[in-house]
Amino acid sequence: MNxxxxxxxxxxxxxxxxxxxxxxxxxxxxxxxxxTYAGNLDSLSDVSDNPRYTFVRGDVADRTLVDGVMSxxxxxxxxxxxxxSHVDRSILEPEVFVTTNVLGTQTLLAAAxxxxxxxxxxxxxxxxxxxxxxxxxxxxxxxxxxNSPYSxxxxxxxxxxxxxxxxxxxxxxxxxxxxxxxxxxxPEKLIPLMIINALDExxxxxxxxxxxxxxxxxxxxxxxxxxxxxxxxxxxxVYNIGGNCERENIEIVRRILALVEKPEGLIRFVKDRxxxxxxxxxxxxxxxxxxxxxxxxxxxxxxxxxxxxxREHRPWWRKVLTGEYREMYDRIYGGK
Numbered sequence: 001m002n003x004x005x006x007x008x009x010x011x012x013x014x015x016x017x018x019x020x021x022x023x024x025x026x027x028x029x030x031x032x033x034x035x036t037y038a039g040n041l042d043s044l045s046d047v048s049d050n051p052r053y054t055f056v057r058g059d060v061a062d063r064t065l066v067d068g069v070m071s072x073x074x075x076x077x078x079x080x081x082x083x084x085s086h087v088d089r090s091i092l093e094p095e096v097f098v099t100t101n102v103l104g105t106q107t108l109l110a111a112a113x114x115x116x117x118x119x120x121x122x123x124x125x126x127x128x129x130x131x132x133x134x135x136x137x138x139x140x141x142x143x144x145x146x147n148s149p150y151s152x153x154x155x156x157x158x159x160x161x162x163x164x165x166x167x168x169x170x171x172x173x174x175x176x177x178x179x180x181x182x183x184x185x186x187p188e189k190l191i192p193l194m195i196i197n198a199l200d201e202x203x204x205x206x207x208x209x210x211x212x213x214x215x216x217x218x219x220x221x222x223x224x225x226x227x228x229x230x231x232x233x234x235x236x237x238v239y240n241i242g243g244n245c246e247r248e249n250i251e252i253v254r255r256i257l258a259l260v261e262k263p264e265g266l267i268r269f270v271k272d273r274x275x276x277x278x279x280x281x282x283x284x285x286x287x288x289x290x291x292x293x294x295x296x297x298x299x300x301x302x303x304x305x306x307x308x309x310x311r312e313h314r315p316w317w318r319k320v321l322t323g324e325y326r327e328m329y330d331r332i333y334g335g336k
Contacts (some may be wrong), residue, residue: 001119006032006060006077006108007082009039011185012123015079016223021047023227028052029075032066033082034059034100042316043184060104063111070115077119078112079230080105083154090275091189093147095168101153109128109164109172121159121230124173126215126240129150129176131277137284140238146274148150156303165236173233175226177241178282181302182219183309187317191216191303194253195310196317198262208272211277218302219241219296228291239291242282245299252303259307 003020007013008031017029033039036058054073058065060082069075082104084097105122111121129138130145143158147153164170182193197204207210210286225241233239250267257264287293308319 001026001077002028002074004030004032004069004073004078005102006078006080007039008056008083009033009035009041009043009071010044011038011182011189012180012219012222013081014040014043014184015219016048016079016226017044017053019220019223019227021050021052026146028073030069030075031055032058032060032069035083038186038188040320041063041314042319059100061099061107062173063107064126066107066111067115067280070111070117075112075115075117077121077230078108078207078314079121079123079226080108081123083123083157084150089150092227095155097149098156099264101150102156105157106160109160111172113168116242118171119230120161120164120170121233122157122172123226124154124158124174124176125151125336126176126178126242126278126280128158129154129280132279132281134279137283138176138240140240140286147277162236171235173229173235174238175229175241176238177222177225178215178217180199180219180222182254182306184316185219188322190214190249191252191306192317193308194256195260195307196321198257198260198266198312199314201262201266203268204253204257204266205268206250206253207270210253210267210269212276213246213248213281214248214252215242215281216245216252216299216302217241217295218297218305221297224296225287225293228293233290234290235312239287240282240284241287241293242284243287243295243297243299243302245295245302246279246281247299250334255300256258256307257302259303270311273275308310325328 112332137210
Protein backbone atom coordinates (compact mmCIF):
# COMPACT_ATOMS: atom_id res chain seq x y z
CA MET A 1 0.00 0.00 0.00
CA ASN A 2 0.96 3.63 -0.44
CA UNK A 3 0.33 5.14 2.97
CA UNK A 4 -0.14 8.74 4.05
CA UNK A 5 0.73 8.90 7.74
CA UNK A 6 -0.03 12.33 9.11
CA UNK A 7 1.70 13.72 12.18
CA UNK A 8 4.41 11.11 11.81
CA UNK A 9 7.17 13.33 13.17
CA UNK A 10 5.45 13.14 16.54
CA UNK A 11 5.79 10.56 19.27
CA UNK A 12 3.37 7.79 18.28
CA UNK A 13 3.53 8.55 14.56
CA UNK A 14 7.31 8.21 14.37
CA UNK A 15 7.19 4.87 16.17
CA UNK A 16 4.42 3.78 13.79
CA UNK A 17 6.41 4.71 10.67
CA UNK A 18 9.38 2.70 11.88
CA UNK A 19 7.15 -0.31 12.56
CA UNK A 20 5.41 -0.15 9.16
CA UNK A 21 8.67 0.06 7.21
CA UNK A 22 9.99 -2.94 9.11
CA UNK A 23 6.83 -5.09 9.09
CA UNK A 24 5.47 -4.34 5.60
CA UNK A 25 8.27 -4.35 3.00
CA UNK A 26 5.88 -3.63 0.12
CA UNK A 27 4.41 -0.48 1.67
CA UNK A 28 5.56 3.07 0.99
CA UNK A 29 5.12 5.82 3.57
CA UNK A 30 4.56 9.55 3.14
CA UNK A 31 4.90 11.49 6.36
CA UNK A 32 2.88 14.73 6.29
CA UNK A 33 3.73 16.85 9.32
CA UNK A 34 3.62 20.58 10.02
CA UNK A 35 6.56 20.26 12.44
CA THR A 36 4.93 22.23 15.21
CA TYR A 37 6.63 22.24 18.60
CA ALA A 38 6.23 18.47 19.22
CA GLY A 39 7.20 17.38 15.70
CA ASN A 40 10.81 16.26 15.52
CA LEU A 41 12.46 14.77 12.44
CA ASP A 42 15.34 13.59 14.63
CA SER A 43 12.91 10.91 15.80
CA LEU A 44 13.04 9.44 12.27
CA SER A 45 16.69 10.02 11.44
CA ASP A 46 17.26 6.28 11.14
CA VAL A 47 14.73 5.93 8.29
CA SER A 48 15.27 9.25 6.49
CA ASP A 49 17.31 7.58 3.72
CA ASN A 50 14.87 4.70 3.22
CA PRO A 51 13.64 4.83 -0.41
CA ARG A 52 10.15 3.81 0.75
CA TYR A 53 9.88 6.85 3.05
CA THR A 54 9.10 10.46 2.06
CA PHE A 55 8.66 13.49 4.28
CA VAL A 56 6.41 16.40 3.29
CA ARG A 57 6.15 19.43 5.53
CA GLY A 58 2.68 20.91 5.67
CA ASP A 59 -0.66 21.38 7.39
CA VAL A 60 -3.32 18.67 7.20
CA ALA A 61 -5.93 21.44 7.03
CA ASP A 62 -4.46 22.67 3.71
CA ARG A 63 -6.72 21.03 1.11
CA THR A 64 -4.56 22.01 -1.87
CA LEU A 65 -1.50 20.47 -0.27
CA VAL A 66 -3.35 17.32 0.81
CA ASP A 67 -4.76 16.83 -2.70
CA GLY A 68 -1.31 17.25 -4.19
CA VAL A 69 0.30 14.74 -1.85
CA MET A 70 -2.42 12.15 -2.38
CA SER A 71 -2.24 12.53 -6.14
CA UNK A 72 1.55 12.59 -6.50
CA UNK A 73 2.13 9.58 -4.26
CA UNK A 74 -0.98 7.63 -5.31
CA UNK A 75 -2.07 7.24 -1.72
CA UNK A 76 -4.30 4.23 -1.01
CA UNK A 77 -4.43 4.36 2.79
CA UNK A 78 -4.45 7.14 5.40
CA UNK A 79 -3.59 6.87 9.09
CA UNK A 80 -4.27 10.17 10.84
CA UNK A 81 -2.05 10.80 13.86
CA UNK A 82 -1.93 14.56 13.24
CA UNK A 83 -3.27 16.35 16.31
CA UNK A 84 -2.48 18.88 18.94
CA SER A 85 -2.37 16.52 21.87
CA HIS A 86 -1.59 18.16 25.22
CA VAL A 87 -4.57 18.90 27.47
CA ASP A 88 -2.81 21.71 29.35
CA ARG A 89 -2.04 23.54 26.10
CA SER A 90 -5.66 23.14 24.96
CA ILE A 91 -6.81 25.01 28.05
CA LEU A 92 -4.51 27.89 27.14
CA GLU A 93 -4.99 27.85 23.33
CA PRO A 94 -8.18 25.93 22.41
CA GLU A 95 -8.57 27.42 18.94
CA VAL A 96 -5.34 25.73 17.75
CA PHE A 97 -6.77 22.35 18.73
CA VAL A 98 -10.01 22.90 16.83
CA THR A 99 -8.10 23.89 13.69
CA THR A 100 -5.79 20.88 13.59
CA ASN A 101 -7.88 18.18 15.21
CA VAL A 102 -11.26 19.00 13.65
CA LEU A 103 -10.64 20.94 10.45
CA GLY A 104 -7.55 18.86 9.67
CA THR A 105 -9.50 15.62 9.97
CA GLN A 106 -12.33 17.03 7.86
CA THR A 107 -9.86 18.03 5.15
CA LEU A 108 -8.36 14.55 4.99
CA LEU A 109 -11.80 12.90 4.95
CA ALA A 110 -12.98 15.17 2.14
CA ALA A 111 -9.89 14.61 0.00
CA ALA A 112 -9.47 10.86 0.44
CA UNK A 113 -12.46 9.59 -1.59
CA UNK A 114 -11.49 11.83 -4.50
CA UNK A 115 -8.14 10.05 -4.70
CA UNK A 116 -9.47 6.50 -4.40
CA UNK A 117 -8.21 5.97 -0.87
CA UNK A 118 -9.52 2.56 0.20
CA UNK A 119 -8.84 2.74 3.94
CA UNK A 120 -8.77 5.52 6.54
CA UNK A 121 -7.82 5.13 10.21
CA UNK A 122 -8.53 7.91 12.69
CA UNK A 123 -6.28 7.63 15.75
CA UNK A 124 -8.16 8.87 18.81
CA UNK A 125 -7.99 8.20 22.54
CA UNK A 126 -9.84 7.43 25.75
CA UNK A 127 -10.27 11.08 26.79
CA UNK A 128 -13.25 11.42 24.45
CA UNK A 129 -15.25 9.29 26.92
CA UNK A 130 -14.73 11.69 29.82
CA UNK A 131 -14.04 10.46 33.34
CA UNK A 132 -14.80 7.13 35.02
CA UNK A 133 -15.72 6.51 38.62
CA UNK A 134 -13.71 4.12 40.78
CA UNK A 135 -15.10 1.10 38.92
CA UNK A 136 -15.99 0.13 35.37
CA UNK A 137 -14.34 0.36 31.96
CA UNK A 138 -14.85 2.42 28.81
CA UNK A 139 -16.47 0.38 26.04
CA UNK A 140 -16.74 1.37 22.41
CA UNK A 141 -20.42 2.17 22.96
CA UNK A 142 -19.76 4.36 26.02
CA UNK A 143 -21.28 7.82 25.31
CA UNK A 144 -18.75 10.50 24.45
CA UNK A 145 -18.41 13.11 27.21
CA UNK A 146 -15.18 15.08 26.69
CA ASN A 147 -14.12 17.44 29.46
CA SER A 148 -11.31 19.51 27.90
CA PRO A 149 -10.93 21.47 24.66
CA TYR A 150 -8.46 18.82 23.51
CA SER A 151 -10.77 15.87 24.07
CA UNK A 152 -13.74 17.78 22.66
CA UNK A 153 -11.83 18.38 19.43
CA UNK A 154 -10.86 14.70 19.25
CA UNK A 155 -14.46 13.64 19.83
CA UNK A 156 -15.62 15.96 17.06
CA UNK A 157 -13.12 14.38 14.69
CA UNK A 158 -14.32 10.88 15.64
CA UNK A 159 -17.89 11.90 14.86
CA UNK A 160 -16.88 13.31 11.50
CA UNK A 161 -15.39 9.90 10.70
CA UNK A 162 -18.65 8.22 11.69
CA UNK A 163 -20.55 10.66 9.47
CA UNK A 164 -18.36 9.92 6.45
CA UNK A 165 -18.96 6.22 6.90
CA UNK A 166 -22.72 6.58 7.42
CA UNK A 167 -23.31 9.23 4.76
CA UNK A 168 -20.76 8.34 2.08
CA UNK A 169 -19.97 4.69 2.90
CA UNK A 170 -16.32 5.70 3.19
CA UNK A 171 -14.20 2.93 4.80
CA UNK A 172 -13.17 4.59 8.06
CA UNK A 173 -12.05 2.88 11.26
CA UNK A 174 -11.41 4.65 14.57
CA UNK A 175 -9.02 3.60 17.33
CA UNK A 176 -9.24 4.96 20.87
CA UNK A 177 -6.20 4.29 23.00
CA UNK A 178 -5.19 4.75 26.61
CA UNK A 179 -2.10 6.73 27.71
CA UNK A 180 1.02 5.95 25.68
CA UNK A 181 4.62 6.10 26.80
CA UNK A 182 7.98 5.06 25.38
CA UNK A 183 10.82 6.37 23.16
CA UNK A 184 10.64 9.79 21.49
CA UNK A 185 7.76 11.17 23.57
CA UNK A 186 7.73 14.96 23.92
CA PRO A 187 8.64 15.77 27.53
CA GLU A 188 5.45 17.67 28.40
CA LYS A 189 3.70 14.33 29.07
CA LEU A 190 3.82 12.74 32.52
CA ILE A 191 6.30 9.89 32.11
CA PRO A 192 9.05 11.62 30.07
CA LEU A 193 8.64 14.79 32.13
CA MET A 194 9.14 12.88 35.37
CA ILE A 195 12.08 10.89 34.01
CA ILE A 196 13.89 13.98 32.72
CA ASN A 197 13.28 16.01 35.88
CA ALA A 198 14.41 13.10 38.02
CA LEU A 199 17.58 12.64 35.98
CA ASP A 200 18.27 16.37 36.34
CA GLU A 201 17.36 16.28 40.06
CA UNK A 202 14.78 19.07 39.78
CA UNK A 203 11.26 19.01 41.31
CA UNK A 204 8.69 16.64 39.80
CA UNK A 205 5.34 18.53 39.54
CA UNK A 206 2.36 16.28 40.27
CA UNK A 207 -1.19 17.56 39.88
CA UNK A 208 -3.56 17.56 42.86
CA UNK A 209 -3.16 14.56 45.12
CA UNK A 210 -1.54 12.47 42.38
CA UNK A 211 -4.24 9.82 42.57
CA UNK A 212 -5.67 10.27 39.08
CA UNK A 213 -5.72 6.86 37.43
CA UNK A 214 -4.63 6.08 33.88
CA UNK A 215 -4.31 2.89 31.87
CA UNK A 216 -0.78 2.90 30.43
CA UNK A 217 0.31 1.24 27.19
CA UNK A 218 3.80 0.97 25.72
CA UNK A 219 3.88 2.75 22.37
CA UNK A 220 5.01 -0.30 20.37
CA UNK A 221 1.92 -2.22 21.51
CA UNK A 222 -0.28 0.70 20.45
CA UNK A 223 1.36 0.82 17.03
CA UNK A 224 0.77 -2.88 16.47
CA UNK A 225 -2.88 -2.43 17.36
CA UNK A 226 -3.40 0.55 15.04
CA UNK A 227 -1.76 -1.33 12.18
CA UNK A 228 -4.00 -4.34 12.79
CA UNK A 229 -7.19 -2.29 12.96
CA UNK A 230 -6.21 -0.34 9.85
CA UNK A 231 -5.69 -3.50 7.83
CA UNK A 232 -8.26 -5.90 9.29
CA UNK A 233 -10.80 -3.94 11.32
CA UNK A 234 -14.40 -3.68 10.13
CA UNK A 235 -15.20 -0.43 8.32
CA UNK A 236 -17.25 2.00 10.39
CA UNK A 237 -16.19 0.43 13.68
CA VAL A 238 -14.42 1.82 16.76
CA TYR A 239 -11.78 -0.24 18.58
CA ASN A 240 -10.51 0.47 22.09
CA ILE A 241 -6.81 -0.12 22.74
CA GLY A 242 -5.39 -0.39 26.25
CA GLY A 243 -2.42 -1.74 28.13
CA ASN A 244 -4.31 -3.43 31.00
CA CYS A 245 -2.11 -1.37 33.30
CA GLU A 246 -4.11 0.91 35.59
CA ARG A 247 -1.88 3.00 37.84
CA GLU A 248 -2.28 6.14 39.90
CA ASN A 249 -0.06 8.95 38.65
CA ILE A 250 1.76 9.11 41.96
CA GLU A 251 2.54 5.39 41.72
CA ILE A 252 4.10 5.93 38.28
CA VAL A 253 6.14 8.85 39.59
CA ARG A 254 7.44 6.89 42.57
CA ARG A 255 8.36 3.97 40.33
CA ILE A 256 10.34 6.27 38.04
CA LEU A 257 12.21 7.75 41.00
CA ALA A 258 13.10 4.24 42.16
CA LEU A 259 14.37 3.29 38.69
CA VAL A 260 16.64 6.34 38.47
CA GLU A 261 17.60 6.02 42.14
CA LYS A 262 16.44 9.49 43.18
CA PRO A 263 14.62 10.48 46.40
CA GLU A 264 10.85 10.90 46.64
CA GLY A 265 11.55 14.27 48.20
CA LEU A 266 11.77 15.59 44.63
CA ILE A 267 7.99 15.23 44.27
CA ARG A 268 6.16 18.58 44.38
CA PHE A 269 2.35 18.59 44.41
CA VAL A 270 0.88 21.48 42.40
CA LYS A 271 -2.60 22.92 41.92
CA ASP A 272 -4.76 20.55 39.89
CA ARG A 273 -5.60 21.54 36.34
CA UNK A 274 -9.20 22.49 35.41
CA UNK A 275 -11.41 19.59 34.31
CA UNK A 276 -8.81 16.97 35.23
CA UNK A 277 -10.46 13.58 34.63
CA UNK A 278 -10.09 11.29 37.63
CA UNK A 279 -9.85 7.89 36.00
CA UNK A 280 -9.63 6.23 32.58
CA UNK A 281 -9.70 2.50 31.94
CA UNK A 282 -10.34 0.63 28.69
CA UNK A 283 -12.30 -2.49 27.87
CA UNK A 284 -10.33 -4.06 25.00
CA UNK A 285 -12.51 -7.17 24.63
CA UNK A 286 -13.60 -6.24 21.11
CA UNK A 287 -10.04 -5.90 19.84
CA UNK A 288 -9.00 -9.12 21.55
CA UNK A 289 -11.91 -11.23 20.31
CA UNK A 290 -12.29 -9.85 16.78
CA UNK A 291 -8.63 -9.29 15.87
CA UNK A 292 -6.77 -11.44 18.42
CA UNK A 293 -4.70 -8.56 19.83
CA UNK A 294 -3.27 -8.17 23.31
CA UNK A 295 -0.45 -6.04 24.77
CA UNK A 296 2.95 -7.69 25.07
CA UNK A 297 4.88 -5.20 27.24
CA UNK A 298 3.75 -4.90 30.86
CA UNK A 299 4.06 -1.66 32.81
CA UNK A 300 7.18 -2.56 34.77
CA UNK A 301 9.09 -3.67 31.67
CA UNK A 302 7.86 -0.67 29.71
CA UNK A 303 8.97 1.80 32.36
CA UNK A 304 12.37 0.14 32.59
CA UNK A 305 12.76 0.38 28.79
CA UNK A 306 11.64 4.00 28.78
CA UNK A 307 13.98 5.07 31.57
CA UNK A 308 16.86 3.27 29.83
CA UNK A 309 16.03 5.00 26.54
CA UNK A 310 16.13 8.42 28.21
CA ARG A 311 19.46 7.62 29.83
CA GLU A 312 20.88 6.61 26.43
CA HIS A 313 19.35 9.44 24.38
CA ARG A 314 20.10 12.55 26.37
CA PRO A 315 21.08 14.54 23.25
CA TRP A 316 17.62 13.95 21.77
CA TRP A 317 15.65 15.27 24.73
CA ARG A 318 18.15 17.98 25.64
CA LYS A 319 17.61 19.40 22.15
CA VAL A 320 13.84 19.68 22.59
CA LEU A 321 14.03 21.46 25.95
CA THR A 322 13.89 24.79 24.16
CA GLY A 323 12.96 28.25 25.35
CA GLU A 324 9.40 27.72 24.07
CA TYR A 325 9.15 24.51 26.07
CA ARG A 326 10.42 26.27 29.19
CA GLU A 327 7.97 29.13 28.72
CA MET A 328 5.02 26.73 28.46
CA TYR A 329 6.32 24.72 31.43
CA ASP A 330 6.31 27.87 33.53
CA ARG A 331 2.78 28.81 32.40
CA ILE A 332 1.46 25.37 33.32
CA TYR A 333 3.33 24.69 36.55
CA GLY A 334 3.69 28.23 37.88
CA GLY A 335 7.33 28.79 37.06
CA LYS A 336 8.52 26.96 40.15
